[in-house]
Amino acid sequence: MRIDKLHIILLVCVLTLMGYIIIRASQNTEIATVMINDSIAAWKLPDLRKLDLNSDSGKMINYGNDILTKTSKVLGPLAKDPAFRFAGNLLNCSNCHFNGGREPRTLNLVGVTKRYPKYIERLNDTLNIFQRVNNCFMRSMNGKPIPEDSYEMKSIIAYFDFISKYVPEHKMVEFQGISTIPSYNGKLDTEIGKVMYSKKCISCHGAEGLGAPNNFEEDPNGLPFIIPPVAGKESFNNGAGMSTLKEAATFIYHEMPYNDRGTLTVEEAYQIANYVISLPRPNFNHTKN
Numbered sequence: 001m002r003i004d005k006l007h008i009i010l011l012v013c014v015l016t017l018m019g020y021i022i023i024r025a026s027q028n029t030e031i032a033t034v035m036i037n038d039s040i041a042a043w044k045l046p047d048l049r050k051l052d053l054n055s056d057s058g059k060m061i062n063y064g065n066d067i068l069t070k071t072s073k074v075l076g077p078l079a080k081d082p083a084f085r086f087a088g089n090l091l092n093c094s095n096c097h098f099n100g101g102r103e104p105r106t107l108n109l110v111g112v113t114k115r116y117p118k119y120i121e122r123l124n125d126t127l128n129i130f131q132r133v134n135n136c137f138m139r140s141m142n143g144k145p146i147p148e149d150s151y152e153m154k155s156i157i158a159y160f161d162f163i164s165k166y167v168p169e170h171k172m173v174e175f176q177g178i179s180t181i182p183s184y185n186g187k188l189d190t191e192i193g194k195v196m197y198s199k200k201c202i203s204c205h206g207a208e209g210l211g212a213p214n215n216f217e218e219d220p221n222g223l224p225f226i227i228p229p230v231a232g233k234e235s236f237n238n239g240a241g242m243s244t245l246k247e248a249a250t251f252i253y254h255e256m257p258y259n260d261r262g263t264l265t266v267e268e269a270y271q272i273a274n275y276v277i278s279l280p281r282p283n284f285n286h287t288k289n
Contacts, residue, residue, distance in 0.1 A: 064159025104175030193275025231279035239284025248273035
């Protein structure tokens with residue numbers, strides 16, 4: 001069979017296009033997952049209550065769960081040892097990743113260790129799981145990185161591995177995460193957002209978004225906030241994903257109001273998000289981190 005110059009050019013073009021598709025797929029977990037295996041793993045969790053707390057692995061997994069659900073007391077400003085105060089505010093990982101990331105149809109963490117390294121479009125970078133955890137600590141928790149070889153980081157990853165026990169490699173999970181919402185093409189106005197916030201959010205998060213502090217006289221072993229702040233010095237900084245319009249609107253649309261989820265319109269989610277991210281909050285310190 002005779003191969004002329006045109007055929008060679010066409011072949012080169014096809015191979016180049018295929019290479020581009022493969023590179024983009026490697027930067028996007030969802031695309032890469034579909035290319036490797038388009039099936040979805042069933043939602044299944046191991047029982048934390050059955051951990052052997054006398055074993056080293058059980059202790060580590062349990063400690064990882066404590067870090068996620070009691071961050072402010074374990075690795076935050078309320079940690080007894082100042083050397084362990086990696087989080088800079090009084091939020092807990094569970095404020096975004098409900099129930100330690102074990103709740104379906106939320107920003108859950110089941111299968112997370114099977115999906116990293118992963119390309120993060122907002123950061124225009126590919127992160128491994130340690131970097132992703134530390135990005136949360138530096139941005140959402142307004143703190144500093146946890147050493148990757150520390151017992152604390154190893155415990156977080158051990159916990160992730162534990163709750164991801166039934167998730168095969170490279171598979172998406174049933175009820176994984178929350179779906180993106182359509183863009184809103186109308187005019188965004190913080191005053192309109194403030195009115196909507198006052199109707200939908202103020203009863204929990206307060207007039208200035210400062211949350212509902214815990215009464216330690218009534219609950220001395222509780223966490224600092226009953227309802228987390230969405231503004232102010234104890235909230236996420238302006239480098240966090242939740243400080244971006246799209247991510248905040250998506251979260252608000254699906255997960256808020258907490259006890260009446262699924263009742264907001266797309267417009268309400270965007271207007272409220274636009275108002276919330278306009279509120280005062282810490283600056284992300286690029287130099288420090």
